[in-house]
Amino acid sequence: IKEEKYDFRRVLKRLPGEVYSLLNVIRREADKHDVRVYLVGGMVRDLILGLENNDLDFMVEGNIKYYLRALSRTFEENYTYNDKFKTGRIRLNSGYNLDFAVARSEVYTSPGALPEVETGEIVEDLFRRDFTVNALAIGVDSQNWGTLIDFFGGIHDIEHKKLRVLHRFSFLDDPTRIIRGLRLALRLGFSFQDKTNLLMKEALKFGNFKRISKPRIIKEFSLLFSKKMDRRITGLLKQFPIFHLLDLDPRVDESKFSIIKRAECILDYFRQKNYNIKEWLIRMVVLLDGVEEKKLANWGLNRGEREILTFPSVIDTIIDKLRTNSTPLKLKKLLEGFTLEQILLLLIYTEGKERKQVYKYINYLSKVDLKINGHDLIELGLKPGPVIKEVLDKVWEAKVDNGLKTREEELRFARKIIGDKLK
Numbered sequence: 001i002k003e004e005k006y007d008f009r010r011v012l013k014r015l016p017g018e019v020y021s022l023l024n025v026i027r028r029e030a031d032k033h034d035v036r037v038y039l040v041g042g043m044v045r046d047l048i049l050g051l052e053n054n055d056l057d058f059m060v061e062g063n064i065k066y067y068l069r070a071l072s073r074t075f076e077e078n079y080t081y082n083d084k085f086k087t088g089r090i091r092l093n094s095g096y097n098l099d100f101a102v103a104r105s106e107v108y109t110s111p112g113a114l115p116e117v118e119t120g121e122i123v124e125d126l127f128r129r130d131f132t133v134n135a136l137a138i139g140v141d142s143q144n145w146g147t148l149i150d151f152f153g154g155i156h157d158i159e160h161k162k163l164r165v166l167h168r169f170s171f172l173d174d175p176t177r178i179i180r181g182l183r184l185a186l187r188l189g190f191s192f193q194d195k196t197n198l199l200m201k202e203a204l205k206f207g208n209f210k211r212i213s214k215p216r217i218i219k220e221f222s223l224l225f226s227k228k229m230d231r232r233i234t235g236l237l238k239q240f241p242i243f244h245l246l247d248l249d250p251r252v253d254e255s256k257f258s259i260i261k262r263a264e265c266i267l268d269y270f271r272q273k274n275y276n277i278k279e280w281l282i283r284m285v286v287l288l289d290g291v292e293e294k295k296l297a298n299w300g301l302n303r304g305e306r307e308i309l310t311f312p313s314v315i316d317t318i319i320d321k322l323r324t325n326s327t328p329l330k331l332k333k334l335l336e337g338f339t340l341e342q343i344l345l346l347l348i349y350t351e352g353k354e355r356k357q358v359y360k361y362i363n364y365l366s367k368v369d370l371k372i373n374g375h376d377l378i379e380l381g382l383k384p385g386p387v388i389k390e391v392l393d394k395v396w397e398a399k400v401d402n403g404l405k406t407r408e409e410e411l412r413f414a415r416k417i418i419g420d421k422l423k
């Protein structure tokens, strides 16, 4: 049936001109170097679904190193190559990422560890992928141009909008696949095939995740939470408690969804303002709300990220201070050391008067910068010392109150204060 329905030579022709011509370059070079090349993974799935994808993964049978070098010359772009893993990448100026790997059969030394690579057959490679919809390949060398390889019923599953795992140990071999599954379900609007659903739940209940690489788990979490969340997320998290992979069990209920909604509104607002925010981390913090701080381990996060993750534990103290810090200067001093992510979290967890204060800071006070500095004050006759900061603060306050606009106005005001001080 599928051959009639999907003539992949025609499917390839439907690709945007740019992609079609780059596939033809891949094909010509493959023929020249006598290697077999297949387009694999997410791009094949998205091609069938008519979705855009700029990441093209290729599987190469033959000498990948020489092939890659020749290809990069033809594209006139640099390439990177990892001899140990036999993988390479060419980033095209046009925005497409081309990833190449030899067909691999992975030997798992421990669950969740990085795979060791051996050269193997294409079927073995595809068998080691996460879901059937990602285990499709299309030949792109002349010998196999447009030939679909579908060993595991991926086309059938795409048609039925199902995510099906390839074998029953898959999630135990690599539990990050559970998080990937949730991401795919949300992105594609697919659901899990019954058996897969059961295997995911079983793995989360009985799996031993002690030896998993936590940074790999966090990487998948960051991808899962990089997109706007809707109501489906709480349902999925209730069914599949993926935070078990980090040894956490946060409560997921309706009240949590209302905080997520609130967070999404504020994230929209920050996005409109072009603020560069680690959105995934905000969503993670909100979902982990209520978990004891000592349970939040390092997980390979950098210091800044960790400070954001543990920020809720100090929010109450800050809210108290917001209640009592009434002048703009005090407000500035309270908030100026925080990152945008921390300010955003404050907006999520405050309301009423306190929230207004935070908005006032982010939209106005944080942007009031003086055009003069300490050196100017020293030139005006002030001695170096704490008094410099004192005067600058006074000028700043005056600027907020009466809108001193120019540098001259600031200097004039500073001169006046210094005059009073020197009297």
Ligand code: ATP
Pocket (backbone or CB within 6 Å): 040, 041, 042, 043, 053, 055, 057, 128, 129, 130, 131, 134, 135, 174, 176, 177
């Ligand atoms: P897409 O599937 O759209 O490419 P992605 O960006 O998550 O999404 P990559 O991480 O680049 O994809 O992985 C490319 C392909 O490699 C996937 O389509 C999947 O077939 C396979 N893959 C990635 N991670 C795993 C994993 N942990 N276990 C098995 N297969 C995986």
